[in-house]
Amino acid sequence: MPTLFVRHEVSDYATWRRVYDAFAPVQKANAVMAEAVYQAADNPNDVTVTHEFATLEAAQAFGKLEELRSAMRTGGVLGAPTVWLTNKAQNDPR
Template identity: 35%
Template structure:
Protein backbone atom coordinates (compact mmCIF):
# COMPACT_ATOMS: atom_id res chain seq x y z
CA UNK A 1 0.00 0.00 0.00
CA UNK A 2 1.07 3.57 -0.69
CA UNK A 3 0.18 6.52 1.54
CA UNK A 4 0.25 10.20 0.67
CA UNK A 5 0.77 12.19 3.88
CA UNK A 6 -0.14 15.88 3.85
CA UNK A 7 0.37 18.36 6.70
CA UNK A 8 -0.35 22.06 6.81
CA UNK A 9 -1.58 24.94 8.95
CA UNK A 10 -5.22 25.97 8.62
CA UNK A 11 -7.27 29.02 9.58
CA UNK A 12 -10.35 27.11 10.77
CA UNK A 13 -11.01 23.38 11.03
CA UNK A 14 -14.74 23.51 10.21
CA UNK A 15 -14.01 25.50 7.04
CA UNK A 16 -11.18 23.14 6.14
CA UNK A 17 -13.39 20.08 6.73
CA UNK A 18 -16.14 21.38 4.44
CA UNK A 19 -13.57 21.90 1.67
CA UNK A 20 -12.03 18.46 2.30
CA UNK A 21 -15.43 16.76 2.24
CA UNK A 22 -16.23 18.57 -1.01
CA UNK A 23 -13.46 16.61 -2.71
CA UNK A 24 -14.77 13.15 -1.73
CA UNK A 25 -15.66 12.29 -5.32
CA UNK A 26 -12.24 13.43 -6.57
CA UNK A 27 -10.57 11.18 -3.99
CA UNK A 28 -12.73 8.24 -5.02
CA UNK A 29 -12.05 8.82 -8.71
CA UNK A 30 -8.30 9.02 -8.00
CA UNK A 31 -8.38 5.60 -6.33
CA UNK A 32 -8.12 6.58 -2.68
CA UNK A 33 -8.73 3.40 -0.69
CA UNK A 34 -9.06 5.11 2.69
CA UNK A 35 -8.07 8.22 4.56
CA UNK A 36 -7.30 9.51 8.04
CA UNK A 37 -7.61 13.10 9.25
CA UNK A 38 -5.50 13.94 12.31
CA UNK A 39 -5.03 17.04 14.42
CA UNK A 40 -2.29 17.68 16.94
CA UNK A 41 -3.53 17.83 20.50
CA UNK A 42 -1.65 21.10 21.05
CA UNK A 43 -2.49 23.01 17.82
CA UNK A 44 -6.08 23.49 16.66
CA UNK A 45 -4.88 25.29 13.54
CA UNK A 46 -2.95 22.40 12.02
CA UNK A 47 -4.08 19.25 10.23
CA UNK A 48 -2.50 16.09 8.86
CA UNK A 49 -4.13 13.80 6.32
CA UNK A 50 -3.12 10.34 5.16
CA UNK A 51 -4.59 9.08 1.90
CA UNK A 52 -4.08 5.41 0.96
CA UNK A 53 -3.61 4.39 -2.68
CA UNK A 54 -3.02 1.09 -4.46
CA UNK A 55 0.12 2.39 -6.24
CA UNK A 56 2.79 5.08 -6.05
CA UNK A 57 1.65 6.35 -9.46
CA UNK A 58 -1.90 6.91 -8.19
CA UNK A 59 -0.60 8.85 -5.17
CA UNK A 60 1.68 10.95 -7.38
CA UNK A 61 -1.19 11.69 -9.75
CA UNK A 62 -3.46 12.85 -6.95
CA UNK A 63 -0.69 14.99 -5.49
CA UNK A 64 -0.32 16.70 -8.89
CA UNK A 65 -4.09 17.29 -8.89
CA UNK A 66 -3.92 18.85 -5.42
CA UNK A 67 -1.02 21.12 -6.33
CA UNK A 68 -2.47 22.37 -9.61
CA UNK A 69 -6.24 22.28 -9.07
CA UNK A 70 -6.78 22.72 -5.34
CA UNK A 71 -3.95 24.38 -3.44
CA UNK A 72 -3.22 26.88 -6.24
CA UNK A 73 -6.77 28.27 -6.01
CA UNK A 74 -7.73 29.99 -2.74
CA UNK A 75 -11.43 29.44 -3.57
CA UNK A 76 -10.88 25.67 -3.57
CA UNK A 77 -8.64 25.67 -0.47
CA UNK A 78 -10.14 28.46 1.67
CA UNK A 79 -8.74 27.28 5.00
CA UNK A 80 -5.15 26.72 3.87
CA UNK A 81 -2.87 28.94 5.94
CA UNK A 82 0.53 27.82 4.67
CA UNK A 83 2.31 25.60 2.20
CA UNK A 84 1.37 21.93 2.53
CA UNK A 85 4.19 19.54 3.34
CA UNK A 86 3.80 16.23 1.53
CA UNK A 87 5.49 12.87 1.40
CA UNK A 88 4.61 9.56 -0.22
CA UNK A 89 5.24 6.42 1.81
CA UNK A 90 5.15 2.72 0.96
CA UNK A 91 4.49 -0.07 3.44
CA UNK A 92 7.71 -1.83 4.41
Protein backbone atom coordinates in the same frame (compact mmCIF):
# COMPACT_ATOMS: atom_id res chain seq x y z
CA MET B 1 0.42 0.17 -0.05
CA PRO B 2 1.57 3.74 -0.78
CA THR B 3 0.32 6.40 1.62
CA LEU B 4 0.41 10.13 0.91
CA PHE B 5 0.83 12.28 4.03
CA VAL B 6 -0.01 15.99 3.95
CA ARG B 7 0.50 18.27 6.94
CA HIS B 8 -0.58 21.89 6.93
CA GLU B 9 -1.96 24.62 9.12
CA VAL B 10 -5.44 25.89 8.34
CA SER B 11 -7.04 29.20 9.29
CA ASP B 12 -10.18 27.52 10.68
CA TYR B 13 -10.61 23.77 11.08
CA ALA B 14 -14.42 23.77 10.73
CA THR B 15 -14.22 25.64 7.41
CA TRP B 16 -11.40 23.41 6.18
CA ARG B 17 -13.30 20.26 7.17
CA ARG B 18 -16.39 21.26 5.18
CA VAL B 19 -14.25 21.71 2.06
CA TYR B 20 -12.36 18.45 2.74
CA ASP B 21 -15.57 16.46 3.17
CA ALA B 22 -17.02 17.93 -0.04
CA PHE B 23 -13.84 16.79 -1.86
CA ALA B 24 -14.60 13.09 -1.22
CA PRO B 25 -15.96 12.42 -4.75
CA VAL B 26 -12.70 13.73 -6.25
CA GLN B 27 -10.71 11.49 -3.91
CA LYS B 28 -12.75 8.45 -4.93
CA ALA B 29 -12.48 9.29 -8.64
CA ASN B 30 -8.70 9.54 -8.29
CA ALA B 31 -7.96 6.17 -6.67
CA VAL B 32 -7.95 7.10 -2.96
CA MET B 33 -8.67 3.80 -1.22
CA ALA B 34 -8.73 5.10 2.36
CA GLU B 35 -8.19 8.42 4.10
CA ALA B 36 -7.86 9.82 7.61
CA VAL B 37 -7.62 13.24 9.23
CA TYR B 38 -5.60 14.04 12.35
CA GLN B 39 -5.33 17.23 14.41
CA ALA B 40 -2.34 18.10 16.59
CA ALA B 41 -3.17 17.65 20.27
CA ASP B 42 -2.18 21.23 21.08
CA ASN B 43 -3.47 22.98 17.94
CA PRO B 44 -6.69 21.91 16.17
CA ASN B 45 -5.68 23.96 13.11
CA ASP B 46 -2.51 21.85 12.63
CA VAL B 47 -3.90 19.10 10.38
CA THR B 48 -2.32 15.95 8.95
CA VAL B 49 -4.20 13.99 6.30
CA THR B 50 -3.38 10.53 4.94
CA HIS B 51 -4.56 9.01 1.68
CA GLU B 52 -3.87 5.38 0.74
CA PHE B 53 -3.49 4.17 -2.84
CA ALA B 54 -2.90 0.88 -4.65
CA THR B 55 0.10 2.26 -6.54
CA LEU B 56 2.78 4.88 -6.14
CA GLU B 57 1.81 6.33 -9.53
CA ALA B 58 -1.78 6.91 -8.36
CA ALA B 59 -0.53 8.68 -5.24
CA GLN B 60 1.79 10.90 -7.25
CA ALA B 61 -0.95 11.77 -9.75
CA PHE B 62 -3.37 12.67 -6.95
CA GLY B 63 -0.80 14.98 -5.38
CA LYS B 64 -0.52 16.89 -8.67
CA LEU B 65 -4.26 17.53 -9.15
CA GLU B 66 -5.20 21.17 -9.73
CA GLU B 67 -8.54 20.39 -8.02
CA LEU B 68 -6.56 19.47 -4.90
CA ARG B 69 -4.64 22.74 -4.92
CA SER B 70 -7.85 24.68 -5.45
CA ALA B 71 -9.62 22.90 -2.57
CA MET B 72 -6.67 23.61 -0.29
CA ARG B 73 -6.85 27.32 -1.11
CA THR B 74 -10.63 27.37 -0.61
CA GLY B 75 -10.28 25.50 2.68
CA GLY B 76 -7.90 28.08 4.12
CA VAL B 77 -4.59 26.21 4.08
CA LEU B 78 -1.88 28.56 5.32
CA GLY B 79 1.52 28.41 3.65
CA ALA B 80 3.01 25.46 1.85
CA PRO B 81 2.05 22.01 3.11
CA THR B 82 4.60 19.38 4.09
CA VAL B 83 4.00 16.38 1.81
CA TRP B 84 5.62 12.94 1.83
CA LEU B 85 4.95 9.49 0.38
CA THR B 86 5.56 6.19 2.17
CA ASN B 87 5.19 2.50 1.51
CA LYS B 88 4.07 0.24 4.32
CA ALA B 89 7.11 -1.62 5.65
CA GLN B 90 7.29 -5.36 5.14
CA ASN B 91 7.60 -7.62 8.15
CA ASP B 92 11.16 -8.45 9.15
CA PRO B 93 11.75 -12.09 8.12
CA ARG B 94 14.04 -12.80 11.11
